[in-house]
Amino acid sequence: MSDIADHRFEYARDSLELADLDPDPLRQFHDWLMDAAEAGHLEPNATTLATAGADGVPSARIVLLRGIDERGFAWYTNRTSPKGQDLAANPRAALVFYWERLERQVRVSGAVSVIPEDESAAYFAGRPRKSQLAAWASPQSQPLDSRVELVAATERYAILHPEEVPLPPFWGGYRLLPERIEFWQGRRSRMHDRFVYLRADGGREARPGSAPGEAQGEALGGPSTIGRRSAGGAMWRIVRLAP
Numbered sequence: 001m002s003d004i005a006d007h008r009f010e011y012a013r014d015s016l017e018l019a020d021l022d023p024d025p026l027r028q029f030h031d032w033l034m035d036a037a038e039a040g041h042l043e044p045n046a047t048t049l050a051t052a053g054a055d056g057v058p059s060a061r062i063v064l065l066r067g068i069d070e071r072g073f074a075w076y077t078n079r080t081s082p083k084g085q086d087l088a089a090n091p092r093a094a095l096v097f098y099w100e101r102l103e104r105q106v107r108v109s110g111a112v113s114v115i116p117e118d119e120s121a122a123y124f125a126g127r128p129r130k131s132q133l134a135a136w137a138s139p140q141s142q143p144l145d146s147r148v149e150l151v152a153a154t155e156r157y158a159i160l161h162p163e164e165v166p167l168p169p170f171w172g173g174y175r176l177l178p179e180r181i182e183f184w185q186g187r188r189s190r191m192h193d194r195f196v197y198l199r200a201d202g203g204r205e206a207r208p209g210s211a212p213g214e215a216q217g218e219a220l221g222g223p224s225t226i227g228r229r230s231a232g233g234a235m236w237r238i239v240r241l242a243p
């Protein structure tokens with residue numbers, strides 16, 4: 001690619017219609033995640049996590065999705081990290097998935113809660129031993145003098161925990177309960193298909209735009225809106241968005 005300003009790609013693989021969408025956005029997401037795995041993405045569960053702390057400064061990084069069910073989208077990390085500090089100050093976040101081979105994007109946003117310790121411990125127990133030791137040894141995102149320092153720290157923790165490695169008190173999961181989930185399918189000539197599911201039963205975002213807190217309890221209906229009840233008991237409306 002000699003000049004990114006001239007780089008063009010026609011999305012021509014698929015389309016998305018209201019009739020294609022599952023009434024439950026979480027099932028719809030799961031279907032797309034499975035499609036992404038089948039299409040050969042090496043880490044289809046990789047997602048960009050955006051947070052903002054008390055200062056309002058946005059920050060984004062990739063994490064791996066480690067659970068998806070009616071409770072929401074789960075990932076694990078060091079809670080003293082910058083993202084952990086952001087979430088402690090402002091427990092709201094957005095996730096973005098991009099599956100290039102399918103020309104699909106999914107955007108999710110909502111409130112974030114800390115996963116209970118017993119659940120984090122069960123997840124941590126299933127990780128490879130070396131990853132467990134690295135979690136103990138790494139003060140994530142703090143300055144590090146050298147790699148040697150990090151390796152030495154993991155060796156110290158290996159001696160300290162010769163058998164089972166316990167869950168570090170500063171490590172664990174978060175779960176985002178979606179209020180808004182948008183599915184984007186690339187089409188030719190930037191005429192992309194976009195549908196957003198908006199939580200219509202008390203979520204903070206009830207408008208297609210992302211301004212929170214407005215239009216709560218808005219009547220279901222309208223040309224591009226279909227009221228549906230998901231498996232988790234949540235009420236969602238689906239709106240087509242201009243690309």
Ligand SMILES: Cc1cc2nc3c(=O)[nH]c(=O)nc-3n(C[C@H](O)[C@H](O)[C@H](O)COP(=O)(O)O)c2cc1C
Pocket residue numbers: 043046059060061062063064065075076077078081082083084140141
């Ligand atoms: C493909 C990929 C997967 C990653 N998965 C995780 C993860 O699940 N948890 C995590 O804490 N960091 C993960 N990271 C590292 C983060 O992107 C980031 O560097 C780190 O968490 C520090 O972020 P922070 O300083 O914003 O807190 C991953 C990075 C990549 C590229």
